[in-house]
Amino acid sequence: MMQTEITAMINALGVFAFAFTGSLRAIEAGMDLLGILTLGITTALGGGMLRDVLVNRIPYAFQSSSDVLTAVFGVIIAVLTLRTMRKDFSNTYLIRIADTMGLAAFTSTGAMIAYYSDLSLFGIIMLATLTACGGGIISDLFSSRIPAVLTENFYATCAIAGAISFYLCTINHINPDIGSMLCSILVIVLRTMAIRYQWHLPKIRHHTGG
């Protein structure tokens, strides 16, 4: 993989955070231990697997063990946390930071792989967004709810903006590694501001007769 050590670290943090939040959802939905493990791993690795399948690569998570072990570690911490604590951990400051890091890392690896697969601007946007949000979408489908990313807030928009910034870097002949860094930073800044100032996209009012 064309990841610097810093990206690898951010990526691992993202996998951990997504596994943690995925496990929390599974526990809330009353699943058994295997369901929790599955949903945690799916949330953490589903986006990357979707990304690899779309550009005709065998999923990285099938060939290496590091991401899977990190995801399992995230699930274990989630289970231990909920067994010992009484408060809902999913909204704490720490998890939000880690989740934002994951969003940034997955957006930039998706954009990078799209770039090396010679995709168009829209290919880069779609692959980056699917990498960042795919795990959450699949795990929401497994929980039989409308994917949060489609209804809720300013989340996927950050990934889209990040992917566009990466594209602008590449057409201006900026080194992809630096473009990926800038993309990550933009995602982190946008997402943090979206949470801080409660940004959200407008809804379209539907005139249902009368």
Place this chain on the structure above:
Amino acid sequence: MMQTEITAMINALGVFAFAFTGSLRAIEAGMDLLGILTLGITTALGGGMLRDVLVNRIPYAFQSSSDVLTAVFGVIIAVLTLRTMRKDFSNTYLIRIADTMGLAAFTSTGAMIAYYSDLSLFGIIMLATLTACGGGIISDLFSSRIPAVLTENFYATCAIAGAISFYLCTINHINPDIGSMLCSILVIVLRTMAIRYQWHLPKIRHHTGG
């Protein structure tokens, strides 16, 4: 792509129609602007992406921009329409025609690509049907409902019949381009008659005890 200009035009109309109907569903489900855009694009391009992944090709929509732009245009028109009109546009004559065109176009491109990938009869049927219905299925899953194609009406059946007609053409050494044309026409005729005469497949009554 092995598409004549006419097929390309019909295909674009199909992408537009599917983007339009997908957006309407998203608006009805109360999604925000990004959700509407996502669902519109998914309905329009999801079937083709599924098709390309299944025969190990990088999705065409990732490499070209025309389909994505057409889909975005469909979403914009849907949003503008609903903001200015009070009536539900999804059942109008115009949309039904466009949707039928899309069904026909996607069925024949799916069958064509299956043919060039050396698939069996069942491979052709499945790829044609998944191309035509896959976008709708994914967008229904995103809206957390049972895919309409599985419960409702004489819709996928038209795609299946079209794919079989394409197969019959090829084994009789008819040029695939002409086979694809005949397939499209059959789908349009069947679908129009199914709407006109309210055809539907029989349900199997389930004896639940007593």
Place this chain on the structure above:
Amino acid sequence: MMQTEITAMINALGVFAFAFTGSLRAIEAGMDLLGILTLGITTALGGGMLRDVLVNRIPYAFQSSSDVLTAVFGVIIAVLTLRTMRKDFSNTYLIRIADTMGLAAFTSTGAMIAYYSDLSLFGIIMLATLTACGGGIISDLFSSRIPAVLTENFYATCAIAGAISFYLCTINHINPDIGSMLCSILVIVLRTMAIRYQWHLPKIRHHTGG
């Protein structure tokens, strides 16, 4: 395919059983004939298609006709059974045996293909489990419910244990064909005992405040 005749027979029995149970679900959900056919085929072939896509192969079911015909046969038997009988067939002894056979067969073909694709231990576990459970997961999503495999019982766990046993065979230089046999037997034994003694995995209690 690297399948002995016995594996091919077990595989066909699995396809048949999964098509049967998938059709029952579709009938219970009030779907029409096409919905029943789709859900039956999806349950029977979905796992194998997912497996093939993940390791970049064109789905076997698209190139051969035997699996599709077996699945269609399973759907027909399900429909005929429910039209003539009044009792729910899904919990009978016969279906449970066939379903267990299918679970075993799909787990071992998944593990085998993962092995020949040079996947890691986790790759083998994930591919074997997705092959065995993927069809059921997709058909549950189509029926708009939480995949049974995530909430219910000691099912996927048998596939995971089988995949691990296959891996242990291969690193001990045991012939993959024999490893696949041992994997199948372990899955059958575990699943039978899980049903007989009503094994299930523990749930994590979630302290919701107070």
